[in-house]
Amino acid sequence: MGSGQVTSTSGLFDFQGKHVTVAGLGVSGVPAAKALHARGAVVTVVNDGDDARAREQAAELEALGITVRLGDGSTLPEGTELVVTAPGWQPGKPLFRAAEQAGVPVWGDVELAWRLRGPDAAPWLAVTGTNGKTTTVQMLASILKAAGLRTAAVGNIGVSLLDAVLGEEEYDVLAVELSSYQLHWAPSLRAHSAAVLNLAPDHLDWHGSMEAYARDKGRIYEGNKVACVYNVADPATEDLVREADVEEGCRAIGFTLGAPGPSQLGVVDGILVDRAFVENRQKNAQELAEVSDVHPPAPHNIANALAAAALARAFGVPAGAVRDGLRAFRPDAHRIAYVADLDGVAYVDDSKATNTHAAEASLAAYESIVWIAGGLAKGATFDELVATSAKRLRGAVLIGADRALIRDALARHAPEVPVVDLDRTDTGAMLQAVAEAKRLARPGDTVLLAPACASMDMFTNYNQRGDAFAAAVRELGA
Template sequence: MIHAANENPLLDRPRLAGLTSWDADWAGLRVVVAGIGVSGFAAADTLIELGARVVVVDGTDTDATRARADTLRIVGAAGVLLGPAAQEAVPDVEGARPELVVTSPGLRPDHPLLAAAAAEGIQIWGDVELAWRVRERAGKKTAEWVCITGTNGKTTTVGMTASILRAAGLTAAAVGNVGTPVLDALREPVEYDVLAVELSSFQLHWTHSMSPLASVVLNIAEDHVDWHGGYENYAADKARIYENTRVACVFNAQQPETVRMVEEADVLEGCRAVGFTLDTPDVSMLGVVEDLLVDRAFLADRRGSALELASVADTGPLPTPHGVANALAAAALARAAGVPPEAVRDGLRAWEPGDHRLQAVATTHGVVWVNDSKATNPHAADAALSAFGSVVWIAGGLSKGVSYDRLVARHAERLRGVVLIGTDNAGLLAALAEHAPDVPVLPAGEEGSADGDAVMAHAVRLAHGAARRGDTVLMAPAAASMDQFSSYAHRGEAFVREVVDLVERLS
């Protein structure tokens, strides 16, 4: 059973309720930190620095986790337990039961340790909840937070937002699920004006008290239903980002689900609802007029005029509808933070898209090769496929329990062929057979093969054989990568490497 994060019976326990700044009385607080990855390590290190007594547990016992464990012991962890048995129950902390569990976002709510903690009445926080509570520190500026979530586009939007904020002269950083834990940013000597915080549904599930300046759900589609126990739970956790927002709840005006999220959110008095749309914007929206991004929300005469912010061409080297939508959301968040209109244009022009997100890799014999390994679900792959005409599609991987029928039906006519990678493709194969029966399907590896690099090498050779002049070979798998690769980045790097080798052989 999935438990809502705010159902914990000890949410208002006096000591925990009073821990709302770095300078609060953290000394001696007994905490179990579940997970020793990037966010777990940051949480444990922070709590130790605050004077808490910390035991860290992690279900893996590898060279990497042992190295992190050694570091935490050196800085003062009360204990570090590694291996599968370490996370089967909630351990004592120096002979007494813990007062708090801080969990890494990857652990499901029904994980044995978390389920045991909930049953015992021990409060559970995520690393973002901890970060929010320690963000205020005597003698240091408190940064504002603008928070971004959505099924797709989070990392792009958080990067755009930070770039726009910096273009306005503010000290800003992109943090959170984007790679740099919020806790690490808070402990840096830099005094940030604003943090652009990317939040996953996992992180939001365990966040109770955050009150951002502005927040956005970019879009919502079926994803991570295995973790959340269903789409409704997943959407509910995404919607948590709007709770207690102070200035602007930014929403996708072209998606009714995000509109409802804002309508149902419990926000602070004075908070506005600000939409973004790819169409001509209504009052209190940002949108597109001809090839311009315009603002009808953050100006006095929003009923009778609009402010020009940027052009569609400013949104990236390969402008796409979802890229423009991300830019509009970023602009709305930054405008809520008070930046002038020209900073939107300058920030978008200065922003550099990350690797593995519609990354143009090469052109050979009239065929364009594009790496979109970040497309880890059908919604992201839909956006990628929509950007091109005739496509040889490299797809497949861990499906996370989602359906591919709508994706394949929508894009069947643009598919020259499909090259399959991954080990969990029954759903994708069924959708292709139903909606694109005439499209050639080319398996790139033996069923169950875990050698992703070898599979990708074969996939690129197959795609080269299938592509014709004017085609795009698009690696947008619509699935997670961990069956054959260590991460989506590893998968993308393997694709890029094989394409570069192919180009060199053909030149």
């Protein structure tokens, strides 16, 4: 891919009169179509769906003079010079094959935002990884704000990148969350500094293989200027740094839950310390914050804090702002969120744990657990997760369409753990699941909703699933 026939003037791309096809409506397609139309492009939007929401969005765009084709996202409109796609559209779709055969470039919404940046645009500090992206970016934004910088958490979270780039508000730096989907379609992105938090099998149905998934994640390092931040405990992330083509002088910076070596951030005696962005890092270290400044201080969340701190320090943020930013940060709902304590048992909502890697991190935060799990597996397997976590399990309650995969893994690797298999996928199943978990739990245990699966078989999204869990806990405690 590349810029194709779309040319540049004064550092900005000239879309005047260019025929651009936008693939997909929704949260990225609609603003992309509007931005392109406002710059004089001849825009056609194609969309697979033809439901009420799509028709409503189509009417809004058609009122501006934008052509919309509903129910046909496979055919490349004649004369197309550029395709801008929503990040979720799979690379193997006929539309993209047709574009490739015609020599038409394909950009994602991130690529479009990158190309539309002005010459004095704010640099990007970018974060990706299988899990922890949103929390890390929010921590980073909190740290940057504590340093007095104008910033926002953008990308796959909060403010859209197009809005941030094209809006009237001026920023000093942006904290950018990027998914593997977005990175796949962002060939010319060049961040100031970037982090890959971890790599575990996820979205393999979209990428086709673990190798392709990792390759798309690794795109975030391409052209980095100051720092490529990697996870010492996950060697695959360091491998991606080695493979990246970066600017001269860009450094590899590791983060670890252990004592850091030179060019690393880590933990010593309950203190987050920096041995990367200090003078004489062979001998010196800078205290940044205490572990107790991180909320919650679960191991994987401390890792998120270290990654955020590394990116902030790469941007020149002082140590005091790291501490103040972490103290001020509170995670979003449904991310290891304490709900209540009933009869000496803690109930914790981590509905955001939608894959095995996230669930493993969640399970590692507690000693004795009654685990509520299940949903849509998205092609995942559960043997490694169960084998790793078996010693922590008091019991398990399984819900959702693919619960049998978890049940079978439990039978193989934790046969002594009592399992309740709820043969129902209605939303009311959560109340029964929590009641069964309450029956299995003992004082000192944690009933943990960490499904390791997507939610759409039973719920609209993980938020609704977490809300159902919290409501069930409150009902049982009433």
